[in-house]
Each structure stands twice: as C-alpha cells, then as structure tokens.
Amino acid sequence: MAVQIKLSVFQGKTIAIDGPAGSGKSTTAKLLANRLGFTYLDTGAMYRAVALFALRNNVSLEDGNALAQIAKTIKIEFQNDSDNGQLVFLNGEDVTEAIRTPEATYGASAVAVFSEVRSELVNQQQEMGAKGNMVVEGRDTTSVVFPRADLKIYLDADIRIRAERRFLDAIHQGEESSIDTQVELLKARDKNDSERKASPLMKVNDAVVVDTTSLSIEGQIETIIKIAKKRFTVV
Ligand code: DC
Numbered sequence: 550m551a552v553q554i555k556l557s558v559f560q561g562k563t564i565a566i567d568g569p570a571g572s573g574k575s576t577t578a579k580l581l582a583n584r585l586g587f588t589y590l591d592t593g594a595m596y597r598a599v600a601l602f603a604l605r606n607n608v609s610l611e612d613g614n615a616l617a618q619i620a621k622t623i624k625i626e627f628q629n630d631s632d633n634g635q636l637v638f639l640n641g642e643d644v645t646e647a648i649r650t651p652e653a654t655y656g657a658s659a660v661a662v663f664s665e666v667r668s669e670l671v672n673q674q675q676e677m678g679a680k681g682n683m684v685v686e687g688r689d690t691t692s693v694v695f696p697r698a699d700l701k702i703y704l705d706a707d708i709r710i711r712a713e714r715r716f717l718d719a720i721h722q723g724e725e726s727s728i729d730t731q732v733e734l735l736k737a738r739d740k741n742d743s744e745r746k747a748s749p750l751m752k753v754n755d756a757v758v759v760d761t762t763s764l765s766i767e768g769q770i771e772t773i774i775k776i777a778k779k780r781f782t783v784v
Pocket of ligand 1: 593594596597654657658659661686687688738742
C-alpha cells in the first residue's frame, strides 16, 4: 500500500536574504533557519575569515591574488551551537568571536571587493547549498550565489535604526561607541558595498523587500514565513 507522505511546502527550498549592514539579516536568517530546520549559511562570515587570516599573517588587504589564495586554501566550517546559534571555524580554530572585531569587519569589506576572492567563496557557497533546505544570507546571495533561489528577501531599515542595532551590538561586545559613530560607519560601509565593481549590494528585481524599521525580530520572521508559505503553496 502506498504511504502518502505529506511534504512540507518548504522541503528542499533555498531562501536567500540580502540587504545592507544592520538590516537584521544575520539574526533573521539564523532564527528562520532554526524555525524551518534548515541549514544557515552566513556568507559574510567567510569574507570575515579570509580577512582575519590575512590580518593575522600580515597579508596586505590590497593584494587580491594573495587574498584569493587564502580563500582557496583556508578551511572554513560552520557548526550549530545551541547558545550562539552557529560557531565558525577557521582551519579548525573557533573564530566565532574573532571575526566580529571591528578590524575583521572592515577587513571583510576590503577583501570583498576582489572578484578573484568572491569567485572562490561563491563556488564554495554554491557547493554547500546544492541540496537546498538552506537559508543563506549575504550581500550577493540573491544576485550571484543563488540567482535561482526559491525566495529572495531584501531586508532594509532606516539608517538610524540600523545604527541603533549596531550600537547595541558594540556595547554588548564591550566596545565604546555612540549612535552617531555607528551612523557614520554604516554610511561608509554602505558606500563601499554599493559602489564596488564586483557584486555590489543591490536589490534584484525578483526580491521581496521587507522593511524591518518597525518590526521586532519575531515580526521579521513571521513576515518572511508568511511570504514564503504564499510563494511555495501551489494553488
Ligand atoms: O554580513 P557581514 O557584515 O558579516 O559581511 C561582512 C562583509 O563582507 C561586508 O562588508 C560585505 C561582505 N560580504 C560580501 O561582500 N558578500 C557576501 N555575500 C557577504 C558579505
């Protein structure tokens, strides 16, 4: 007798989340993946890991070839963790916190301008995501990494709100900061990320924009799940 298995409408799907710094991508993607039982792929962590390795080994952040070589040879791995959501390993070392320092953050933005670095990391990301059941988050995930993702979300928020979120993160990490400083840092990063030649930050035509300015994290997740259910349910 044939057993009918009712597959979830989410089964095998890939959801890509893009948007500027501080729009809530990471937290939303992590929790959404958790809710759906999907793998969470944090592509920004991979650029951060390349930058961290370069900084530690005195490799110039302007040497695209050397940085691409690093991207090719280092081993970046992710591991789920009940406390932190996800741990990031660089050649076997837990660098979850080390890749979040201001130096690694701005280093990541610098290494991400090189197309030779990007193509190496994009290949690795596409391999990781080949089987679907994944929420992938990052600057070019809707345009370059998974242009055929089942659902593309572009998260956005008012710069002041984004700066407030970054300020709270900074305070949490014991850094001194102010909201105005964060506004300036975000402006610089937005400019860097939007104006670079290789895979600039952009909203692709088929992305659904979710403005998170006045949404809680839970509200963001509920909104995306609602959009996804509608998209994946064939009527
Ligand atoms: O999302 P994040 O802050 O962890 O990203 C760190 C830097 O890496 C950011 O300046 C943009 C860059 N990045 C990218 O160019 N492409 C991605 N897919 C992810 C991040």
